[in-house]
Amino acid sequence: MIIERSSEWKEGFTERLENRETWDNWALYNMSYETVKTNLITDFYGLQSPKYLPNLTPLSHQLAVAETVIERMNGKAILADEVGLGKTIEAGLILKEYLIRGLVKKALILVPASLVNQWIEELNQKFHIPAMQYKKNYDLNHCTIVVMSIDMAKRSPHKENIYDQAYDLIIIDEAHKLKNHKTKNYEFVQNLKKKFCLLLTATPIQNDVFELFHLISLLKPGHLGNYETFQSSFSASKHDVEHDDYLKELVNQVMVRNRRQDTGIEWTNRHVQIIPIDFTTKEKEVYDLISQLKNVSPIFSDAFSMITLQREMCSSKEATCLTLDKMRLKCIRPGDISYIEEITRKLMGLEINSKAEKAYEIISQANDKVILFTEYRASQLYLQWFLNSKGVTSVLFNGQFNKNKREWMKQLFKEQAQVLIATESGSEGINLQFCHHVINYDLPWNPMKLEQRIGRVHRLGQEHDVHIYNLAIQNTIEDHILDLLHVKIGVFEKVVGELDDILSAYKKSI
Amino acid sequence: MYPQQIHGYLLQFFKENNCRILNDNDHYINVQLTIEMDKKIMNRPFYWKYLESTNGVPNPAQLTFITDKNKLVEDIKGEVVHFGSPRLSQLFQATNEMGSFVQMYEKVLDKPGERMILTPWLGVNYKISYYSDQTKEILYSLGINLMTGNVIEGFQESLSKVDLEKTVSGNTFNLPYIIKPIRALERLDAVIENSIQQDDHTWAEEAKMRWQKDRKVLEFFYEGVENKPDCYEIEKEAMDQQYEARIKIDIINGGLFYVK
Numbered sequence: 001m002i003i004e005r006s007s008e009w010k011e012g013f014t015e016r017l018e019n020r021e022t023w024d025n026w027a028l029y030n031m032s033y034e035t036v037k038t039n040l041i042t043d044f045y046g047l048q049s050p051k052y053l054p055n056l057t058p059l060s061h062q063l064a065v066a067e068t069v070i071e072r073m074n075g076k077a078i079l080a081d082e083v084g085l086g087k088t089i090e091a092g093l094i095l096k097e098y099l100i101r102g103l104v105k106k107a108l109i110l111v112p113a114s115l116v117n118q119w120i121e122e123l124n125q126k127f128h129i130p131a132m133q134y135k136k137n138y139d140l141n142h143c144t145i146v147v148m149s150i151d152m153a154k155r156s157p158h159k160e161n162i163y164d165q166a167y168d169l170i171i172i173d174e175a176h177k178l179k180n181h182k183t184k185n186y187e188f189v190q191n192l193k194k195k196f197c198l199l200l201t202a203t204p205i206q207n208d209v210f211e212l213f214h215l216i217s218l219l220k221p222g223h224l225g226n227y228e229t230f231q232s233s234f235s236a237s238k239h240d241v242e243h244d245d246y247l248k249e250l251v252n253q254v255m256v257r258n259r260r261q262d263t264g265i266e267w268t269n270r271h272v273q274i275i276p277i278d279f280t281t282k283e284k285e286v287y288d289l290i291s292q293l294k295n296v297s298p299i300f301s302d303a304f305s306m307i308t309l310q311r312e313m314c315s316s317k318e319a320t321c322l323t324l325d326k327m328r329l330k331c332i333r334p335g336d337i338s339y340i341e342e343i344t345r346k347l348m349g350l351e352i353n354s355k356a357e358k359a360y361e362i363i364s365q366a367n368d369k370v371i372l373f374t375e376y377r378a379s380q381l382y383l384q385w386f387l388n389s390k391g392v393t394s395v396l397f398n399g400q401f402n403k404n405k406r407e408w409m410k411q412l413f414k415e416q417a418q419v420l421i422a423t424e425s426g427s428e429g430i431n432l433q434f435c436h437h438v439i440n441y442d443l444p445w446n447p448m449k450l451e452q453r454i455g456r457v458h459r460l461g462q463e464h465d466v467h468i469y470n471l472a473i474q475n476t477i478e479d480h481i482l483d484l485l486h487v488k489i490g491v492f493e494k495v496v497g498e499l500d501d502i503l504s505a506y507k508k509s510i
Numbered sequence: 511m512y513p514q515q516i517h518g519y520l521l522q523f524f525k526e527n528n529c530r531i532l533n534d535n536d537h538y539i540n541v542q543l544t545i546e547m548d549k550k551i552m553n554r555p556f557y558w559k560y561l562e563s564t565n566g567v568p569n570p571a572q573l574t575f576i577t578d579k580n581k582l583v584e585d586i587k588g589e590v591v592h593f594g595s596p597r598l599s600q601l602f603q604a605t606n607e608m609g610s611f612v613q614m615y616e617k618v619l620d621k622p623g624e625r626m627i628l629t630p631w632l633g634v635n636y637k638i639s640y641y642s643d644q645t646k647e648i649l650y651s652l653g654i655n656l657m658t659g660n661v662i663e664g665f666q667e668s669l670s671k672v673d674l675e676k677t678v679s680g681n682t683f684n685l686p687y688i689i690k691p692i693r694a695l696e697r698l699d700a701v702i703e704n705s706i707q708q709d710d711h712t713w714a715e716e717a718k719m720r721w722q723k724d725r726k727v728l729e730f731f732y733e734g735v736e737n738k739p740d741c742y743e744i745e746k747e748a749m750d751q752q753y754e755a756r757i758k759i760d761i762i763n764g765g766l767f768y769v770k
Contacts, residue, residue: 001755001757002757003757004756005699009761013611025612026612031519031526032602033651036635036762040647041647043646051594054593101644102645193744221745222726222729225731226731
């Protein structure tokens with residue numbers, strides 16, 4: 001075994017013995033001994049960090065996670081608590097513990113650009129960890145705890161600079177963004193040396209079980225076998241999960257997940273409902289014309305743009321119109337052009353948007369703050385105009401907004417407007433506990449996006465019951481989306497564990 | 511450490527370093543730093559360099575430390591100091607630097623016609639740390655009699671009953687040491703190493719088992735892959751570093767003690 005010692009004290013002692021330096025103060029000598037005694041880590045087990053953080057009162061599930069990760073998972077884990085249970089606090093506790101124990105000297109924290117400031121603030125203020133934001137031209141040799149956006153980190157020359165450092169701990173927030181093993185992000189993280197490593201995500205599976213495989217293979221290659229063995233034993237088709245219990249057991253060795261109800265905290269209830277909507281006859285006519293496009297000409301046969309158009313039609317004519325215009329430009333045959341123009345004419349003639357009317361109805365019944373999520377910028381603008389015409393005030397929220405604008409919009413929403421209209425990209429990193437109603441105006445393909453959206457309001461600090469309205473137009477593509485969402489939720493629950501209600505209060509069995 | 515203890519600590523620390531306490535309430539302290547202390551803890555080398563090169567009037571900082579925020583009723587601005595706060599760890603560090611080496615004599619009451627003989631000792635406080643992916647620390651306070659070579663444990667505690675001072679009393683006679691202090695230090699080092707060897711090292715065995723288990727998993731992932739990618743080597747190296755059992759010996763402080 002390696003024994004490290006330094007001759008520094010001996011040298012200093014010799015200096016004094018030979019009268020080249022003066023002796024020190026006796027009181028300070030005693031104080032020094034006492035401090036070391038107080039700070040002594042007397043056991044391999046247990047957490048030291050809480051006594052260093054008197055101003056932070058971690059919840060019991062957060063302490064349990066920190067302890068489990070350090071003692072049972074050897075500091076390599078996926079922290080997969082449900083949204084809003086404080087994964088950042090858990091990661092902070094673990095980092096702090098390792099810093100106190102001297103096991104981590106340098107740490108790298110990779111997060112989405114929009115969350116960099118939040119992390120710096122939390123680490124500095126809550127944990128007294130001197131984390132700093134990485135900026136261009138910084139010398140990483142001098143940054144011990146550094147936070148940077150993963151998009152910056154993966155690019156040259158930053159990538160090379162990072163590889164040159166010996167990081168003891170790597171934390172990656174919103175780690176579900178690494179689900180695709182063919183991306184640059186994935187490759188970048190794969191080649192990082194990960195002594196201790198925490199991956200944070202509320203949604204380790206978004207679409208299929210392979211995402212979890214790739215995530216775990218980043219953390220601990222081989223834990224779920226290699227790709228071939230995993231594929232043959234766990235998946236005949238993508239959505240089918242055999243050997244559920246065995247897989248779950250393996251996953252639980254590297255992943256901790258708390259659900260709201262396990263936390264011992266009184267959570268407010270979540271009322272989730274699907275609101276079925278019927279198109280007007282005129283809307284239905286346009287929708288059917290769009291669905292027929294693929295039979296009209298091979299130029300329209302691209303399934304992806306068909307689905308996009310159908311989904312947009314379920315959202316607003318404004319969103320649909322943009323895509324139709326683009327398609328028309330691609331047309332060559334006069335017949336195709338006139339068909340599209342006919343649809344556009346009928347589309348623009350529509351006077352009622354059934355879904356928007358329903359949304360307005362919900363908003364006025366709620367008579368309270370409401371967040372409305374849409375997938376399309378055009379719908380976002382339309383809805384603001386539409387609500388304004390009904391006398392409802394609203395503010396917009398996009399992912400592209402910088403930190404100041406985000407804060408400003410949040411403030412406006414809190415103090416002046418009744419509705420916040422957000423696009424998908426707005427669903428990360430904002431906390432809006434003062435609001436208790438969420439309308440999912442458009443449904444995403446991915447159930448975890450729904451969970452992220454709901455998590456904006458249903459998180460620690462929420463004092464009221466939360467109402468979720470999932471709008472879906474009957475007999476359209478949205479039926480299909482609903483079905484698929486149910487299937488994906490099923491896969492998630494089989495492998496990862498139960499999920500709080502996100503789609504409706506009644507679970508379909510698959 | 512409770513707020514009260516921290517309060518006491520700060521008070522003593524600054525007094526011992528000749529910093530004037532301007533205001534001492536039971537939950538906050540207002541202190542005037544000396545020039546030396548300012549240089550040590552205020553982290554402003556440029557100010558001092560500028561001042562010295564321009565022959566300016568030095569103006570060392572006055573600081574207010576709030577040791578118990580909950581009791582604070584006064585409208586006072588200051589640094590909140592608690593266990594774990596960066597300021598306190600800085601002061602711990604400074605204490606350690608300024609309290610590493612001592613030479614102390616037992617105080618002897620003046621009795622006419624009697625000469626007290628004081629025996630020299632070397633006392634050293636050691637901190638042993640065991641590291642793998644987990645840690646544990648042990649404190650040893652050893653003393654060695656420089657006349658006989660006799661070694662005792664718990665030396666620091668045994669000194670707490672003795673009245674010590676920096677200068678030797680007039681009526682005492684210090685025995686010259688037979689064992690040279692540096693030689694004695696080497697003996698204590700050997701005692702420490704011996705007690706490390708005697709200790710139970712299941713922790714290292716366990717770390718090795720965890721390491722082997724993780725290694726197997728990794729090998730399985732790349733089984734049959736002929737040209738293993740770089741990330742395989744990187745992963746392997748990370749694992750070695752994560753589980754490697756290491757022992758670190760630190761000397762906290764120590765010194766020469768002349769006692770009865």
